[in-house]
Amino acid sequence: MARILIPTPLRQFAEKNDNVEVAGATVGEVLTALTTRFPDLKKNLYNDEGKLRSFVNVYLNDEDIRYTGKEATAVTDADTLSIVPSIAGGAHVG
Amino acid sequence: MSAEITLSNDEILRYSRHLIMPEVGMEGQLKLKKASVLLVGTGGLGAPLGLYLTAAGIGRIGLVDFDVVDYTNLQRQVIHGTKDVGRPKIDSAIESMKDINPFVQLDRHEVALTSDNALEIIKDYDYVVDGTDNFPTRYLVNDACVLLNKPNIYGSVFRFEGQSTVFAYEGGPCYRCLYPEPPPPGLVPSCAEGGVLGILPGVIGLIQATETAKLILGVGKSLVGRLLLYDALEMKFRELKLRKNPECPVCGDHRTITKLIDYQEFCGIPQHAAEAAPVNTATEIEPKDVKAKQDRGDKFVLVDVREPHEYQIAKIPGSILIPVGDVAKRLGELNPDDEIVMHCKMGGRSAKACDVLRANGFTKVLNMTGGITKWSDTVDPTVPKY
Numbered sequence: 001m002a003r004i005l006i007p008t009p010l011r012q013f014a015e016k017n018d019n020v021e022v023a024g025a026t027v028g029e030v031l032t033a034l035t036t037r038f039p040d041l042k043k044n045l046y047n048d049e050g051k052l053r054s055f056v057n058v059y060l061n062d063e064d065i066r067y068t069g070k071e072a073t074a075v076t077d078a079d080t081l082s083i084v085p086s087i088a089g090g091a092h093v094g
Numbered sequence: 095m096s097a098e099i100t101l102s103n104d105e106i107l108r109y110s111r112h113l114i115m116p117e118v119g120m121e122g123q124l125k126l127k128k129a130s131v132l133l134v135g136t137g138g139l140g141a142p143l144g145l146y147l148t149a150a151g152i153g154r155i156g157l158v159d160f161d162v163v164d165y166t167n168l169q170r171q172v173i174h175g176t177k178d179v180g181r182p183k184i185d186s187a188i189e190s191m192k193d194i195n196p197f198v199q200l201d202r203h204e205v206a207l208t209s210d211n212a213l214e215i216i217k218d219y220d221y222v223v224d225g226t227d228n229f230p231t232r233y234l235v236n237d238a239c240v241l242l243n244k245p246n247i248y249g250s251v252f253r254f255e256g257q258s259t260v261f262a263y264e265g266g267p268c269y270r271c272l273y274p275e276p277p278p279p280g281l282v283p284s285c286a287e288g289g290v291l292g293i294l295p296g297v298i299g300l301i302q303a304t305e306t307a308k309l310i311l312g313v314g315k316s317l318v319g320r321l322l323l324y325d326a327l328e329m330k331f332r333e334l335k336l337r338k339n340p341e342c343p344v345c346g347d348h349r350t351i352t353k354l355i356d357y358q359e360f361c362g363i364p365q366h367a368a369e370a371a372p373v374n375t376a377t378e379i380e381p382k383d384v385k386a387k388q389d390r391g392d393k394f395v396l397v398d399v400r401e402p403h404e405y406q407i408a409k410i411p412g413s414i415l416i417p418v419g420d421v422a423k424r425l426g427e428l429n430p431d432d433e434i435v436m437h438c439k440m441g442g443r444s445a446k447a448c449d450v451l452r453a454n455g456f457t458k459v460l461n462m463t464g465g466i467t468k469w470s471d472t473v474d475p476t477v478p479k480y
Contacts, residue, residue, distance in 0.1 A: 008253045012419070054275040062334045084323065084334065086273040087252035088229050 002030050004081040013040035027060060028071030030081060045083070055086045099128055099153075105197055109151055122311045123151060129310045130154040132219040134207060134235055136187040137161070138295030139225035139249050139302065141173035146303045147223075148191040148198050152310075155191070156201040156219055159183045166480075170292035207231055209354035212238040221309060223247045223302050229276035230357035236261060236269035237354055240345045247305050249298040251290050254326040256298035259317045259336055260305055262345065266318045271339040271346075276361045294326055377448065379460040381469040384435055388412060394433040398466075399447040404439065408478045410469055418443040421450045430456045437462035437469070439480075 001021040006014050014020070015038065022037065024030035031052075035042040047053050058065045059082040065073050075081070101109070101123060112118040118126075131152050133140050136159040147155060163171070163178045163186055171183075178186035184204045191200055203215050207226075216222055216238050224235045224246055232250075239246035239262045246261040248269065261268045301322065308314045321334045344351040373380060387394060398405060399418040409415075416424050418438065428434060434456060436444040441464050448461045462469070470477040 008255050055273050055277040059334050067337055087250045088232060
């Protein structure tokens, strides 16, 4: 099972986990397994068309999956996936 | 050509710990003195940046800020002091920097950076350091730096985590290569999820300062092409590869952005969001009217939808706590026949909570405008604001 690191802003949608192990042979399968386990993560990771949101980057180890084959990128048990959303400091709403 | 730049004896003594290192030396110190750096923002990141870049002997530093020092800034914005609360940040920052090093020229830009003034301001500097706290200004700084071919030394913080890299250096990747678009306002963390360890922007700001100095000196390996991630809780640094996106709209092969755009609109922020809308008495109630209801002994339930750790900071007497994320699960604790008033810190989360109740058949639901902050302002100043 690959390890997936969940960033601070998204932990509230993942039962406060900072990392979890999920099964999957590709990045897409791992992310599907992740959002099946934590359904609240789904709307934060994917847009209404089911595409990964453009302010959420996914890295396989240190490579951005946009340059390795996107969701089709193969994943092994030794790999670590990171979700890295954009953050912008102190200005808040609501 | 201007006159040759040299160091006075006072400056030689001041910078002696630089001068005795071969990686800096006289040649490097003169490079620092000849350099100009624009700091966008004098907040959490800008504070350590301003202090250390000044101490290091950058020749000219420009400051962009139009904000005033607020009491809640002091937990992290160490360039400002308690005596500065209420003063323009730019005045307080310049005073601190002048005290540290009178040899540095400090240029004031007491404006909000906008599409109308950004190019004009940035063009006179060699390096831009992004210490802003919001997405529209980040994209504005990025695009302006790409258009003017100025390195953009980036840092960003959230809670216990930070990011830093160098964008737009000699045609390298830019912020839009990393994040083509900002999050929609609804997915930006609210004040419930916000907050920052006060020390964190010190760490990230000084990484930015280090990168700035290295670029000026031409030493070491910069963060160009690498996104550095810092996790203060784990005390771990990681780095990710940052590539230039050939499809980037501002620095890619087929550019669609060739001038500055409307960044508020790009980030989905309504033009007049700051203007207070009139209270809709069918769905909203003022804090003073909630107090009047309590004083009259009206039968109603006051629900606080903030988080438990916020409830510990301050609460309104008589309220019950149901965090916004739990409202849908805990409907059974509320009676649809009761009148229900919901509040949070500022009114944003409680508006969402009201929608949840209405969607579940509750009809007598009111959102208390302005939250506990307005309660403190207009009803009971003994309730602390945070």
